[in-house]
Amino acid sequence: MVDRQKALLMVLLALLIYPNDIFGGAFQPEFSGPITNLTVPLGRDATFTCLVKHLGGYRVGWVKADTKAIQAIHDHVITHNKRVTVSHSDHSMWNLHIKGVQKEDGGLYMCQINTDPMKSQTGMLSIVVPPDFDPDATSSDMMVGEGGQVKLTCRARGVPEPRVSWRREDGRNIIIREPFAGSAPNQKSHVSSVTEFLGEELKLTKISRNEMGVYLCIASNGVPPAVSKRIYINVHFPPVIHVPNQLVGAPLGTDVVLECFVEASPMSINYWVKDPKGAMIITSVRYDVQAVPKSPFEVRMILTIRNLQKHDVGTYKCAAKNSLGEVESNIRLYEISGPTKTQTWPPFYDEEDEVVYGSAEVDKADNRPPTDNTVYGRVGPLVTPSSAIRIGKKRPMINANSAADAHRRWLPVVLSPLVSLTIVCRRWWWW
Numbered sequence: 249m250v251d252r253q254k255a256l257l258m259v260l261l262a263l264l265i266y267p268n269d270i271f272g273g274a275f276q277p278e279f280s281g282p283i284t285n286l287t288v289p290l291g292r293d294a295t296f297t298c299l300v301k302h303l304g305g306y307r308v309g310w311v312k313a314d315t316k317a318i319q320a321i322h323d324h325v326i327t328h329n330k331r332v333t334v335s336h337s338d339h340s341m342w343n344l345h346i347k348g349v350q351k352e353d354g355g356l357y358m359c360q361i362n363t364d365p366m367k368s369q370t371g372m373l374s375i376v377v378p379p380d381f382d383p384d385a386t387s388s389d390m391m392v393g394e395g396g397q398v399k400l401t402c403r404a405r406g407v408p409e410p411r412v413s414w415r416r417e418d419g420r421n422i423i424i425r426e427p428f429a430g431s432a433p434n435q436k437s438h439v440s441s442v443t444e445f446l447g448e449e450l451k452l453t454k455i456s457r458n459e460m461g462v463y464l465c466i467a468s469n470g471v472p473p474a475v476s477k478r479i480y481i482n483v484h485f486p487p488v489i490h491v492p493n494q495l496v497g498a499p500l501g502t503d504v505v506l507e508c509f510v511e512a513s514p515m516s517i518n519y520w521v522k523d524p525k526g527a528m529i530i531t532s533v534r535y536d537v538q539a540v541p542k543s544p545f546e547v548r549m550i551l552t553i554r555n556l557q558k559h560d561v562g563t564y565k566c567a568a569k570n571s572l573g574e575v576e577s578n579i580r581l582y583e584i585s586g587p588t589k590t591q592t593w594p595p596f597y598d599e600e601d602e603v604v605y606g607s608a609e610v611d612k613a614d615n616r617p618p619t620d621n622t623v624y625g626r627v628g629p630l631v632t633p634s635s636a637i638r639i640g641k642k643r644p645m646i647n648a649n650s651a652a653d654a655h656r657r658w659l660p661v662v663l664s665p666l667v668s669l670t671i672v673c674r675r676w677w678w679w
């Protein structure tokens with residue numbers, strides 16, 4: 249090995265010492281352009297090109313400047329690095345190829361012509377590495393009680409050094425409250441709200457439910473692809489109920505909507521009960537129970553009581569329960585006299601007692617004809633099966649004509665068994 253290297257070095261020296269200008273003619277060789285500097289991501293291929301004119305009988309060599317390691321002379325590769333090859337076209341374009349560049353390949357490369365004195369020019373090979381997270385020093389999803397604090401960490405490697413920043417996935421601002429507990433005392437407290445936070449560590453203090461969600465840590469260094477990691481911060485707190493209308497009045501026979509807004513994390517179990525029995529209300533012909541999510545921790549509870557009856561009047565409770573606690577809130581439902589109030593329905597403020605009339609928004613498009621009021625309270629048993637489900641919303645008009653219609657509808661139903669009976673009798677008769 250060493251002998252071979254020595255031999256090659258002597259060949260190179262011989263070439264440099266005894267320039268072959270007998271064939272060169274009148275012109276001395278020279279470079280016809282600079283070497284382009286290269287910036288190559290780790291693992292990709294790199295090619296330096298050395299442009300030469302009037303080379304004549306001289307030779308072109310490649311040397312790595314920092315280690316003085318000879319890479320190639322003319323069309324012979326000298327280095328033991330198997331990833332290095334050379335090529336040329338005519339005698340004017342001399343290429344040095346490095347396959348799958350490694351960190352140690354980075355540095356200055358020199359293209360030499362063995363004139364006397366030697367001519368050379370250099371090109372820089374910069375190896376870059378796209379950013380990557382250090383999994384051991386990067387946070388995963390977190391759980392924190394409301395008012396507590398969390399420290400999120402994201403460490404990224406790469407060349408050049410990556411820039412690490414934080415954002416919220418939903419686009420809301422990050423709230424930075426200083427000082428972070430455990431940091432230097434007598435520091436002035438300070439709150440700032442930013443769309444982006446720079447740094448490997450994100451410290452959140454006195455965290456509120458509104459700061460719950462996905463935080464993105466993004467690392468970039470100009471070498472694609474940039475990388476990001478999603479970290480979910482789950483903020484826990486016991487349920488809270490907000491009731492927009494605690495007193496709801498509605499006429500008998502109408503549909504009434506009661507609603508409660510619940511905030512809880514983890515998600516609470518939500519239910520309605522009616523005093524004094526305390527049985528949980530579930531969806532049935534008389535009730536419709538719904539829960540509409542408003543945000544990851546907010547739910548709108550909606551109880552619809554269909555075709556309000558005297559016995560429905562009373563106190564309703566919406567209740568919410570999670571691992572951290574439970575809470576309930578009351579809504580009082582009372583009867584108001586229908587016909588007079590329906591004139592000014594939908595919701596309005598009663599001058600006498602400042603009560604907000606119903607969240608009974610079901611009836612808000614209520615331009616009910618006056619005759620409609622006459623069927624209140626007796627629609628139940630008389631309606632046809634198909635409309636029974638919509639009692640209170642669109643009341644069928646029950647009058648003499650519709651009763652006659654009902655008879656006409658029933659007639660074929662009654663007749664058809666008679667017809668079949670007749671057929672059976674006839675068959676029996678024939679036999």
Ligand SMILES: *[C@@H]1O[C@H](CO)[C@@H](O)[C@H](O)[C@H]1NC(C)=O
Pocket residue numbers: 282283284285371372
């Ligand atoms: C290549 O980079 C070096 C520094 O690294 C600089 O001095 C030189 O001018 C660059 N050459 C070209 C052709 O841009």
